[in-house]
Amino acid sequence: MRGGVFGAAVVAIACGAMACGSNGGGNAAGGADAAATTTPDAGGASSFDASSGSEDGSTFDATLSDGGDAASSVCPDESALVTVDGGTVCVDLYEGALVQHDDDGGESAWPWYLPVDDLDAGAVRAIPAKGIFPQGYISQVQATAACNASGKRLCTFVEWTAACRGQPMHDYVYPYGDTYEAGRCNEGHESPIVELFGPDPTYDNQELNDPRCDQLDGGLARGGAYSGCESTYGAFDMHGNIHEWIDDTTAGGNGAFMGGYFVDATENGPGCEYETTAHEKTYHDYSTGFRCCSDPN
16 A cells, blocks of 8 residues: 555656755755865765665664763663753754665665655654665655654754754854864765766756665765764764755745755855755655654653
C-alpha cells in the first residue's frame, strides 16, 4: 500500500540559474573554487554500498555512542543539550540519515540518494548521520515523519539557530566563530546539475532529483567529515553540506530550511543566518536534508 506522508507529491520546480541559486535548489554558479574547500577525510559518496550500510560490507548498526556527559542523562545518543529561551532542547550533533525496517525485524541503511516518496509511512526512521552520508531528496513533511518515528521532531528556527550560533554564551555568525574561513565547512563546490547536465540545464524536477547528484566525488560529505565545521555545542555541518529543514511555516504556507549546502551556503545569508523559504513543504531535491531535535528526558 502506498500512502501516508511518504506518498506526498513532489512539487515540480522549473527555474533558471538565478532563481535556483537564490531559492536553494540547483545553483549554476557553483560558488568558490571547490579546491579550497576539500578535506582529506570528506569522502566521496560513490564508494558507499547502500545494500550493506557500510563501506566494508558489514551489517548496518544503528546503535550510536554517547553524545557527551552534559547531555547523556537527558538527551538521546549523539545529541547536545542546548539552552534556548530559558529552557533546553536536545539537538542532534549530525544531520539526519534514514534506516529502513527489514522483514527480519532489523534495520538497514536507506540509500541517501533516493527519495522516499513511494514508501509507506513509518517505513523509515531518522538517525544522526555520524560518519555516513546524510539523507537528501527529502521534503519537510517526510523529514518530520522520519524524526517522529525515532521519538524526535524537526528543530524550530530558534532551536536550530541556538545550536548553530552557540547561544546564549555566544552569538556567532558561523558555527566556529564570526569570521568566515574557507574550507572549514563543506560549501562552495561546483553544482552537480552543471556537472551532470552541462552549462545549460533545465533545472526541472527530474534533474534536481537525479540520484547521481549526491553521489559525485567532492560533493556531499559524510557527517562530521569536516571536523572544523563544528559549533560550540559540538554540532557538525550546520553550515554547508546539505540544507536542513526546520519546523517553520511562512506566511504564505511554505516551509524553511537552514544552513546552505555543498554548492551554495552564502546567497540566502551567511553561515547560521542562511535561510531559504521559497519552497512548499512537500518539495525536495538533492540539496534538501534535515536534522532532528527532541525534548530532554
